[in-house]
Amino acid sequence: MKRYLSFVILLVCGLQLSAQAQKAVLDPQQLLRDVQVLSADSMAGRLSGTEGNRMAQEYIEKRFNEIGLEAYNKSYRHTFRLEGRGFVVEKAVNLIGFIPGKTDKTIVLTAHYDHVGERKGEVFNGADDNASGVGGLLAAAAYFKKNKPYYTLVFAALDGEELGLQGANAFLEHPPLALELIQLNVNMDMLSLNEKGELYASGAYHYPALLPLLQQVKPRPKASLLTGHDRPEQGKNDWTRQSDHYQFHKRQIPFIYFGVEDHAHYHKPTDVYENINHTFYPDAAALVIDFVKLLNKKRPALLATDSETGA
Secondary structure, X not given: OHHHHHHHHHHHHHHHHHHHHHHOOOOHHHHHHHHXXXXXXXXXXXXXXXXXXXXXXXXXXXXXXXXXXEEEOOEOEEEEEEEOOOOEEEEEEEEEEEEOOOOOOEEEEEEEOOOOOEEOOEEOOOXXXXXXXXXXXXXXXXXXXXXXXOOEEEEEEEOOHHHOOHHHHHHHHOOOOOHHHEEEEEEEOOOOOOOOOEEEEEOOOOOHHHHHHHHOOOXXXXXXXXXXXXXXXXXXXXXXXXXXXXXXXXOOOOEEEEEOOXXXXXXXXXXXXXXXXXXXXXXXXXXXHHHHHHHHHHOOOOOOOOOOOOO
């Protein structure tokens, strides 16, 4: 009897571990490592046009290559002219890779890698804003490289967000694919710092067809998905214009923006790797992947001209 009970306990534990393994969609250590590297003092806050920004480009390019993303025109690098506050960057860089799907209809996942640099001798490392979004972007790319998506997925690490969403604008002004193929923008900007376990998905007010899908994203142990911050009457708490997704929205391309509410470290020198929530962040990044998985499974009609629905 004791042997039988021991066998049952081992079986149950094995099933629980198996279920947990099935739910794992990213490598937390790699996720945190990506943020740690991108928010290091050596990158000096990643301001567009600086040496630290160039170092970030090289690191992201290396990770794209390791993951095995395909490149448009044989290069991940797409350059554009950026006009900053009192300076010009002749060759700012968006890094763009993709995973072919079963259709050429495309979801574009974005996260900006630039930050605000140094001010008065202090480094603004930008761990949450937005090394965390880039970490989430890389984690999503790694997952879907191993799990072929229905939609073609484009992964774009964008420059110049802090200087007026210029990288996103350049992507859309000179797109590497036909704009009419883009069904949705999934933007990640600040995923890693929330003490209440809350990650927001903003945009369903404008694109209500996406709301039922967002509501199907199940909570994870340390992070739950909420919707909101997208209504005009909310004033500064309306996030519609506050990150790269706005450039897509201006062109009537649907978006969902994933992010946390502002916190004490926002645009401060204290936005460092050590201050991000190391238990919340992996689950928050996993929620974004869970949503994109549902998109590929359910295949909702995202555009007015798209009548396709999933089974």
